[in-house]
Amino acid sequence: MLKRNRYMDRGTCLVWVFGDYADYFQNRVTLQLIAKGKALASELGTRVGVVVLGEDIGQYVMEYVAHGADVIYAADNNALKDYDVELFTAVAASWVEIFRPEIFLAGATAFGRELFPRIAKRLRTGLSADCVALEIDRETGAFVQTTPAFGGDLLADVVTPVMRPQMATVHPGIFRELPHDPFALAELIHPPLPNLPERKIEVVRRRKEKARRASLTDAGVVIVGGKGVGSRANFDKLFQLAELLGGEVGATRPAVNAGWAGEERLLGQTGKSVRPRLLITIGTSGALQYTAGIRGSETVIAVNRDHSAPIFGLADLGIVGDADRILSLLIEELNRRL
Amino acid sequence: MEGIRSGAVSAHHNYMISGMLRPGFLVGDPGSAKGFYLLADFLLPGENTPRISGRFFDERGDMLLELTWNRLMLDPADCLYRPTPYGFHLSKSSGEIILETTTRRFPNGYITSFSGRLYDEKGVLKLDQEGSSARLVGNDSIMLTAPYQGCFGKEKKNA
Structure with missing residues (x-):
């Protein structure tokens, strides 16, 4: 059973999206999830928040605000400069334990597919992978995650009745992003960082894949x-x-x-x-x-x-x-x- | 759990101060006739130059200058205001930097950062350099989520 803490009352933001800004402006899945998260949050009478980890993340934070984020949970820290699945898992899991969101979404990108199962495991909760639809059941209030099953022959509706948050990764392109609103304002929260595990991977250099035609x-x-x-x-x-x-x-x-x-x-x-x-x-x-x-x-x-x-x-x-x-x-x- | 910092953030323009984005902030009272203040005004979409105002002093509490919306209005210490491609810098006649602003432009927005050291009329440090950015000293800043509507000291006196 979850213990209540004061941030659960303060943080009335129960739908979270993980900010995947790798290859931003081509990869729009976070913006699409913010739009869907906002719709889900509206049905639940709450707000949508985006978790953004990294260094020098200001422009991404502002983009997420412009596309509908109500709250940003950010860590702008040199220790998170390069994506490291263990570090990101530790931070995201610790923040979930502080703020207790009901729903936590990420794009079914290479990033989301690597990170989210680890966060779910750490939190001992369920994860529906590669979802193609997300809805709140109006009768039961359950968060229904529709995902391919049995090799894609069936679509299965999955619910996570007990454990929280209810986690899902979602295909890019399923939902439509909200238009860019330069007048938007959002709440910005810098939660504390947990003790970070030692980084086991050092990024030596980055090479960009050759640009393809329009995505x-x-x-x-x-x-x-x-x-x-x-x-x-x-x-x-x-x-x-x-x-x-x-x-x-x-x-x-x-x-x-x-x-x-x-x-x-x-x-x-x-x-x-x-x-x-x-x-x-x-x-x-x-x-x-x-x-x-x-x-x-x-x-x-x-x-x-x-x-x-x-x-x-x-x-x-x-x-x-x-x-x-x-x-x-x-x-x-x-x-x-x- | 302690250590949670919170504020607001704009989709259009923010100041990076004390390690956080803020759409605008104010330290001190621009309406005072003589005291220190620093106003980093909220920008609306369409505006792309940050508006900085302030009355700054040196570490002994002697007045250096007064700036109103990026214009040097009072300059008893012969300071220098110089625009740069990314903002402006204010320096003493000796060349020592008082304050420097740098605005980075992104495809859909702007972030302005500061460097320098500012003191109030008692010589108390109000803005300090921390690595490559600046942080406010003390907890007396106010966040702005709309353009500043108040008056400045001189206007108040004349009103």
Whole structure:
């Protein structure tokens, strides 16, 4: 049983988000979680707070405030300059024990996937990984975390009825961030640092991965190919189409397995989630594992030879036809018009 | 558990002081005719130059200068105000730095930091240098979450 302390009453901020600012301005997942956290907090009658650890973190703190954070829990300290999972775990866990949030969220990034299981273990609480939906059950008040299960064949609703906080990592691109508000003000709290464990890893140097084109998760237009595209040559036409529309290319698991696209283009439960203004999905059947990653798209156009394919149930516009033929026609027409 | 420090933070512009971001702060009373004060005013979106005001003294309590919104208004000790690409610095005629401000620009906001040492009219240290930044000495600062609306000493006297 948790003992109450005075900060539980003072810190009426029961929904927390971990600030993952690595590769900021490309990686928007923390902003997306702040928006979702704010909605959850509103339902719970509380506020959303963001935990920010590191050195010289001011600009990230301000970005989180501009995007909806009500409270910032910050440690701006040289000892936290370089990410170290043991140090970050120690700090986050100690702050949870002080302020006792109900919910604690992080992006399902490499960072979140490494850090959050350790924090959950330290706090002896549950963690739902790679969630694709988060809701408060209006009848029971339970925090329902929807996550792929059994290899992605099912979506499972998970609740953590007893232990706190209820922790979840969430796919980037599932939720929409709030607009930047330069007038925003937030509460800033610098909690004490616990005794930090000795750093076992020394960062010798950093090398940035070569910049890719626009991030798939941030693209306004996404063209997705599935097994029904038919061949590598046909799949390459998706890139032509994306180029013409200023978009990016995604792929379903069968297309990735066929070697037509790299793993970094995989969409769905085991890949990325996107919320573009326009998504054109070609030769995809509409399997649940895939559609979980595109459900936030504003307009969906589906192309499939099979008129009974489940993808048409999700599409705003459906085209029954051969992928190769439709792709060629689209490219030809766009080339003529642009 | 002791040691929790709290305040406010703005999305647009903050001062880095005593290891914390603050949207604005005030030490002392700008309305006083002779006493020390330091006002780092709250900036609204659209404003990108921090507004600093103050009446500063040396370690003996002798007045050095009075600054109102980045303008040197009184300068009995022949101090020098010099703009820099990132802010300004105030120095004594000997060249010794009194106060230096540096504003860093980020894609969506600004952070201003200070360096220097400030004393009040009794020669008591009010702002000290700590590593590469500054910290306020004592607990008499007020945080500002809106632009300063009060008057300055001279205006008060004339009012």
